[in-house]
Amino acid sequence: MPETPPVPVNTEQAPPRPRRWGVILVWGLLLGLLAILGLGLIRSQQGPVGVGAMVPDFTLTTFDGGTIDIRELRGQVVVINFWASWCKPCEQEAAELEQAYQQYKDQGVAFLGVDYVDTDREAMAYLEKFGITYPNGPDLGTRISQAFRIRGVPETYIVGPDGQLAAIKIGPYQSLEEIVRQIETARAAGSPGG
Amino acid sequence: MRPGVWIALAVWVLTLVLAPAAFAQEGPPTDDQVNAIAKQLYCPVCENVPLDVCPTQACQQWRDTIREKLTAGWTEDQITQYFVDQYGARVLATPPATGLNWLVYLLPPLAFAGGAYLLVRALRAWRTPGGSKVAEAGPAPTEDRYVEQLERELRERT
Numbered sequence: 074m075p076e077t078p079p080v081p082v083n084t085e086q087a088p089p090r091p092r093r094w095g096v097i098l099v100w101g102l103l104l105g106l107l108a109i110l111g112l113g114l115i116r117s118q119q120g121p122v123g124v125g126a127m128v129p130d131f132t133l134t135t136f137d138g139g140t141i142d143i144r145e146l147r148g149q150v151v152v153i154n155f156w157a158s159w160c161k162p163c164e165q166e167a168a169e170l171e172q173a174y175q176q177y178k179d180q181g182v183a184f185l186g187v188d189y190v191d192t193d194r195e196a197m198a199y200l201e202k203f204g205i206t207y208p209n210g211p212d213l214g215t216r217i218s219q220a221f222r223i224r225g226v227p228e229t230y231i232v233g234p235d236g237q238l239a240a241i242k243i244g245p246y247q248s249l250e251e252i253v254r255q256i257e258t259a260r261a262a263g264s265p266g267g
Numbered sequence: 268m269r270p271g272v273w274i275a276l277a278v279w280v281l282t283l284v285l286a287p288a289a290f291a292q293e294g295p296p297t298d299d300q301v302n303a304i305a306k307q308l309y310c311p312v313c314e315n316v317p318l319d320v321c322p323t324q325a326c327q328q329w330r331d332t333i334r335e336k337l338t339a340g341w342t343e344d345q346i347t348q349y350f351v352d353q354y355g356a357r358v359l360a361t362p363p364a365t366g367l368n369w370l371v372y373l374l375p376p377l378a379f380a381g382g383a384y385l386l387v388r389a390l391r392a393w394r395t396p397g398g399s400k401v402a403e404a405g406p407a408p409t410e411d412r413y414v415e416q417l418e419r420e421l422r423e424r425t
Contacts, residue, residue, distance in 0.1 A: 099381065106374065109367070159312075159324040190311050190354055192328040214355040215311055225312075 121222045121230075124241055128153075128232045129220035133185055135210035136197065141185060143232075150182045150239075150259045151232040152252075155212075155223050157188060158195035163227045166245040166252075167203035170229075173252040174207045181234075182256060187212050189226050231255050234263030296337040304333050304343055307360050308350055317360065 122129065128151070133141045143151065154170055156163040174184040186209035188196045193211065200209055212218050221230060229246070233239040239259035246252050305319035312325045319330075329350070336346045350358050362368040 106370075109370070157325065159328060190325060192332050195328055211353065213353060215357070216355070219355075
């Protein structure tokens, strides 16, 4: 067998390729996108604001054109009821909420009705049907309901005089007594001995 | 006056009388007209169901509102803007290209272009024997010589 000449082997290492930056960029974009999706998912999975949390700031423009700033009601118990004219369960508690308002309106308890994703004509008909007299207004841009992260209607949030949520009711109240009980809880929480 | 003149005068008067009626509202808007706008909207109550096919009472009320606005002479843009003002931009089927919404428009074409690039590269690598590294770097001359020598020796043996 003839002798073979030694074969030179190229052992030099290739310089780092600029393509690596493209890979890093793609991975960065991908991770950034995943982070955004994850944050969105976490936010969507969050339930409504809880008892003990500070009430989100909002301004309600009422159907008669007035504006109510929740911050101006600090020091009072505030009952915030989310409702809609198309919501049948809301009808179960509508009359009781008005009764509670009549009972407490001179005792430092404010009532606000926030009309969720509704049409004005039907909303006004609903208020008239149930004789509701406390301030009500549309949730313009669904900003208030998003701030409270409500899942549907009816939902009611009772704010203590210190601005903290003292009680929450998901779904309709079953009786006037149930409303009164939650309002008294909020009043007790806000009193000096509470 | 000749009869022809009388006829022309009568036609002219009739035209004047009937023209306003012809150009007035052609009657209540049809369901198709309402649904043409409704399908661009999504009610937050029933997510993922376009307004034109959503069976809930809330959506029925929204469609009635569209019908009222059309009857009142509102344009399509005015009506959709009304719903945005009332319920927020999230009611739009096509989100406005602002803020993070840009991702909706940018990511799909970017992902498609990136995927196409990777696919082309992978196909090229598969078509080249020895994989992409060999294809990019080309056969080393030393290896060529070695292979040639090996093949030559093999030929001599056979």
